[in-house]
Amino acid sequence: MKDSASNELSFRTVVVTKKDQVAEGVFRFELRDEAARALPAFTAGAHLTVRVPSGANRNYSLCNDPAETDRYVIAVKRDAAGRGGSVSMADEVAEGDRIDVSEPHNEFGLSERARSFVFVAGGIGITPILSMMRHLKATSGPRFKLYYVSRSPQTTAFLDELSSAEWKPHVVIHHDHGELANAFDFWPVFEKPGSGAHIYCCGPRALMDSVRDMTGHWPTGTVHFESFGVDQSRAAENTPFNIRLERTGRSFQIPKDRSILEILRDNGIRAPSSCESGTCGSCRTTLCAGEADHRDMVLGDDEKRDHIMICVSRAKSQELVLDL
Structure with a gap:
């Protein structure tokens, strides 16, 4: 599957120079440049998009001191109930392996005004x-x-x-x-x-x-x-819209400050979900009609006409019809 993030992010190859377990089911990875060059700088709170061995893109926060320019350190919790990204990292990545990562991005930076x-x-x-x-x-x-x-x-x-x-x-x-x-x-x-x-x-x-x-x-x-890389600045663009469930005919209005997933949950309608930030793909839902405003990092361009991530994405049309 082609990740939409790959259309926007540039990736570099790094070497896993250390892997260890820092808690039950949690693995720490130290990543360095193949030629021992300095890595692009990052600020506290930043994350990397990592292309895991399964081919998916996943966001992981950096946990080392930003003053360290020779390495990136991330920690990954193995989630067997997820879509496989963390399992792929935990089970398939070993010391000495090479993986692709994006430059650091920060949507969770420290306020300079804070005392x-x-x-x-x-x-x-x-x-x-x-x-x-x-x-x-x-x-x-x-x-x-x-x-x-x-x-x-x-x-x-x-x-x-x-x-x-x-x-x-x-x-x-x-x-x-x-x-x-x-x-x-x-x-x-x-x-x-x-x-x-x-x-x-x-x-x-x-x-x-x-x-x-x-x-x-x-x-x-x-x-x-922390939104795990999903740009929260677009929230200002939010407007209400309607959804209709194809299988039952039920309709709901989605307020500008609530997600489709939240409204469905409020009304007793169960839908798979995990990250709720548009990065894991668990809530992928078939789109029967309407034009979606896609805000996830999972769907490829060829999938956007017929699918939507209901945890973050919204509507460009007045109504979306979902296969639920």
Whole structure:
């Protein structure tokens, strides 16, 4: 399958110089230039688009210090329930292999106006935030605090490092063991917005939704969420539109601030989904009629007439008819 991202991104070949396991099911990859040249610079919070051995493109956040120009470091969680990108990376990529990566891109950069930072990470969402923390510490930047939630110590990436004396004053780690009753209470953290403070959150959708719900009273522009490379600037172009389900005839209006997937879910209609950022392809749906406004990084040009990723894409026509 041809990825639409390949029409917009330029790729370079790098060598996997190190691969190790940093938690249960989480693998760290060190990538270097084949000729030991400096790599294109990146800023804290940036990601790479990686062409995995299966041929798909996947976005992975850089987790090393941006001052390091000789290597890129990413961490990948093996998700057996996904569409195979992370499984392909975890199972098929070994030290010494060559893989293609894009230049770094950043839709999650640190605000230069912030006087302090509150970081919230869930699971593998620690990766871009770890890069931010390394950068702030190395440059004596504004103060910061990390709240890192995960299911258990075994599934917590970089646990040994983040538990060390170096990071202890800056880090709170919480394990909920998969039980709602053990969920971390973020309200004391967000109840009173700090002067000049900015929040950066990366993790599962449920965590990001919870943080969004609790920070509605924070000043506009001070709460940031990782979108894994999907350009959020186009949200300003959003307009409402209708969808009709071909199999049942049911119709719904999609507001400008909600996705097709969210509206279907609200109405008890189940649809496959995973990343909810237009990068994994899980929510691919057949488009029966109407013109889509494609915003994913999965569909090739020859697939866009008949398919849509319902987690991020919208409509150019007044109505879309979906094979649901």
